[in-house]
Amino acid sequence: MRRKIVKIDRDKCNGCGACAAACQEGAIQMSGGKAAVVREDYCDGLGNCLPHCPTGAIAIEEREAVPFDEAAVKAAQEELAAKNAAPASGCPGSAARAIFRPLPGGAPRMCPGPMARAVRHDAAEAPETAGAPADLRSRLSQWPVQIKLAPVSAPFFKDASLLVAADCTAYAYGAFHRDFIKNRVVLIGCPKLDEGDYREKLTEIIKNNEIKSVTIVRMEVPCCGGLEKAARAALMDSGKFIPWQVVTIGVDGRVVE
The missing domain is CATH 3.40.50 (Rossmann fold)
Structure with a gap:
């Protein structure tokens, strides 16, 4: 389907990670020292990450992409919350x-x-x-x-x-x-x-x-x-x-x- 989705210019990205921290859905992660959209189905295209980027590397584009999967995002968030609440296995x-x-x-x-x-x-x-x-x-x-x-x-x-x-x-x-x-x-x-x-x-x-x-x-x-x-x-x-x-x-x- 054609919809709005986040686009990251890796040449402009300075690797600060601010957008990944701001992405509550977990669509953006750091890869090779740069930010990247690693799960298109986790990106809602609303651009909450945009104001957190200090270099202007993030934009919203409209293109063919898999649909936003709200249920999958919610399940991933619940899994992460449970993991953070559990006693740490490491130090x-x-x-x-x-x-x-x-x-x-x-x-x-x-x-x-x-x-x-x-x-x-x-x-x-x-x-x-x-x-x-x-x-x-x-x-x-x-x-x-x-x-x-x-x-x-x-x-x-x-x-x-x-x-x-x-x-x-x-x-x-x-x-x-x-x-x-x-x-x-x-x-x-x-x-x-x-x-x-x-x-x-x-x-x-x-x-x-x-x-x-x-x-x-x-x-x-x-x-x-x-x-x-x-x-x-x-x-x-x-x-x-x-x-x-x-x-x-x-x-x-x-x-x-």
């Missing part, structure tokens, strides 16, 4: 979220895109505005941080400077938040204790997102070489040319190279 602490830090003067920093969950540190409760020394301020901007738990694609990865760090480095180097985590999306791991190789996961993250740079921070101990090796291989496997660097921390807390 609830692994839900992806952005952490909003206030800008100088107390103004909140804007979220780069919708997240499954979000944590806001407003000026009234943030350590930054409570007289904490600069070196003690948290610079973490996203969660989770473990490589094994991190999503392959998330809004906080867009135009991100990626920090791949051995988890011991933050304990050895006192100003780790100030000198390494600040203005970066951080992923941590321990190649000696974690099972498997990080190479595949890191490759997918770099390949599926617009990563600006990669900084690898490791300890001087030999086992940390596995993390550096995996990150280097992921950069090669991604097929992208991205600036990268390796920083090595000594067990006494000094930068050794």
Whole structure:
């Protein structure tokens, strides 16, 4: 049948995910870092997603399309509601979220895109505005941080400077938040204790997102070489040319190279 339906210009889409979050029917989802109409029968053509798009990538067109299936949408919504109400089978602490830090003067920093969950540190409760020394301020901007738990694609990865760090480095180097985590999306791991190789996961993250740079921070101990090796291989496997660097921390807390 011929009817009105949403059309998304992938060239204009910046991958923020705002339209997918606004689509109550679930017709729009993120695919390959871009928004796409994945279920035409879920799209009612009313365009509730239009005002949420910051780039004007969404329009309403009239064309041949399968009919809008209201019953199927309702059933999917009920299934999703039941799933969200049920006890989580995985760790609830692994839900992806952005952490909003206030800008100088107390103004909140804007979220780069919708997240499954979000944590806001407003000026009234943030350590930054409570007289904490600069070196003690948290610079973490996203969660989770473990490589094994991190999503392959998330809004906080867009135009991100990626920090791949051995988890011991933050304990050895006192100003780790100030000198390494600040203005970066951080992923941590321990190649000696974690099972498997990080190479595949890191490759997918770099390949599926617009990563600006990669900084690898490791300890001087030999086992940390596995993390550096995996990150280097992921950069090669991604097929992208991205600036990268390796920083090595000594067990006494000094930068050794």
